[in-house]
Amino acid sequence: MADVLSLEERAASFRERVKSAIPGGGNLDMCMLCGTCVSGCPASGLAGMDPRKFVRMVILGLDEEVLSTPWVWMCTQCQRCIYACPMEVDIPKLVYEARASWPRDQRPKGIRASCDHHVQRGGAMGIPKEDWIFVVQDVLADVRSTQPGWENLEAPIDKKGAPYYLNQNSREPVTEPEEMVPLWKILHLCGIDWTYSSEMWGGENYCMFLADDDNWARIIAQQARIVDELGCHTFIETE
Amino acid sequence: MIEFYAKGIREGKLKVNSKWNEAGIKFTVQDPCKLVRQSLGDWIADELRFVVKAVVGEENFVDMVPNKSNNYCCGGGGGFLQNPYVEERLKFGRLKLEQIDRTGAKYVITPCHNCHSQIMELARHYGRDFKVVHLWTLICLSLGILAENERLYLGDDLKECNLPGKHA
Incomplete structure (x- = not known):
């Protein structure tokens, strides 16, 4: 991450995709970098990530990093961040969309098994x-x-x-x-x-x-x- | 279900009281993110406190800070309990553990199943001796209708408290 990033070369397709998927575009462009989300997020610091950083990376179009970080599975989508955010930036929905971008067979096996069991057997x-x-x-x-x-x-x-x-x-x-x-x-x-x-x-x-x-x-x-x-x-x- | 607990108490169908807790055992409660912040809002958190206080005694309830819609997630949600990032999940839970420690409570009441599992694991992993219980356990304990084999999550201090047929 220490290297200088060339943003022009990046397609930022994830940003465009989530903007159309989230009502109001998820207010992504409204982030003021205040860090209120980070201070109340128990997942801050895990996998070298925190909610503000994640938003910035999405906005900057760092799709490769955004779509590969295991942090999206360490965020519980508890919504404390959007609750505290003065601009209601929809970080939990970003995380959801990032999870959905993982090929299904690469998403955590335990969650997948619980989902499959439920569909097949009702619990x-x-x-x-x-x-x-x-x-x-x-x-x-x-x-x-x-x-x-x-x-x-x-x-x-x-x-x-x-x-x-x-x-x-x-x-x-x-x-x-x-x-x-x-x-x-x-x-x-x-x-x-x-x-x-x-x-x-x-x-x-x-x-x-x-x-x-x-x-x-x-x-x-x-x-x-x-x-x-x-x-x-x-x-x-x-x- | 919390709504029905509260209604039952108000209508006199669940005649709970806190006499069983003469020892003044302290309780705190974990507001489930999904139920409170994400779904119904603070009124259900207030109902939860109404029920808890009626059951354990108002003076024996110690709230976490922050709480209700502003509460911190314990780390049991979002599928975290079902994925391989166990070490990270336990780190995630430290914020919750510190909150619980500050209450000094001997029991954490968790209306949510995922919270129940995660907070129990936090206690075990970080060597705390508080217990983690469901609300139905305490309601039935208070009513004197909690059988011996329904006390899985109670500590030794409450294993024999108010057993059916044995209270006055």
């Missing part, structure tokens, strides 16, 4: 539908038979006409199923009539983190269709 951990249903029913049966006062606890799956739909982070049923129970108990006490779904039940969406627009949308659309078919009017996110 990022990739357990088959039958296992998901079994775990819920097994844990429920255990609570009903061993915990006095909870004989009528419910954890319905695909219950038509339930007003509330609940998604489930896919970690619990796989690694710590008992952790699902406190939430069921709370819903019971609140008198909320709810249901899980047997398909596309996962509460996460790693396709978004993978910057895989098509599969991100596919998961959302399929889940929305399921919620509509069940007749639920409210979608409860476990957070």
Whole structure:
């Protein structure tokens, strides 16, 4: 990076591409170099990069560096930078577009696997539908038979006409199923009539983190269709 | 779900109180970036605090600084937990760790799953003894309906606190 850069020779195609992809061009040209983004960004300094530097590199057309730095996978797109930025420069969207520019098979394997699992099996951990249903029913049966006062606890799956739909982070049923129970108990006490779904039940969406627009949308659309078919009017996110 | 916790408490369906925390164990909370800053805004962070204070006792809640929409990311989001840059992720988390250290809290409440995993790993990696818990655990603990096998993330100080059928 110490060499003098010749900017004329660079096509800056990434800059042009993101400008048309982000509403209002992402305010890229508005950056005043104040550094507010850097001071509140926990990813500042990782991989020799920080948000302000990244913006400058995009503006200067340093496409090769911008599109190869692993920093885009170390930024969590938490949006603290754009929240603090006086000019609302959309750095998280820049990072997203840079991630999307990586060939899919070169993006981090773990995120890719979580995305693929979700598309194929309804949750990022990739357990088959039958296992998901079994775990819920097994844990429920255990609570009903061993915990006095909870004989009528419910954890319905695909219950038509339930007003509330609940998604489930896919970690619990796989690694710590008992952790699902406190939430069921709370819903019971609140008198909320709810249901899980047997398909596309996962509460996460790693396709978004993978910057895989098509599969991100596919998961959302399929889940929305399921919620509509069940007749639920409210979608409860476990957070 | 935080909305429903708050509604349940206000409507008297979740009769929580902080009597179980007579020892005055201190709690702090990690505002999830996606829920607060990116989606719903500060009102949901305020609801979160309403629930937490009702459950652990107002005097036992210590906020991080900065917080709510201005909070720092812990480093568990964006797919960071699923990619190979582990060393960088732990460095990323130091800012969060310092924030938690300054609260002096023994428990960090994380409504977000990714925060839960990342902050637990930060504690383990940097040798801290604070615990990281889900909100549902504490609500059920307060209500006296948290079974023994639902206490995976509680420390020894709360493993037997307010067990079902054993409280007055």
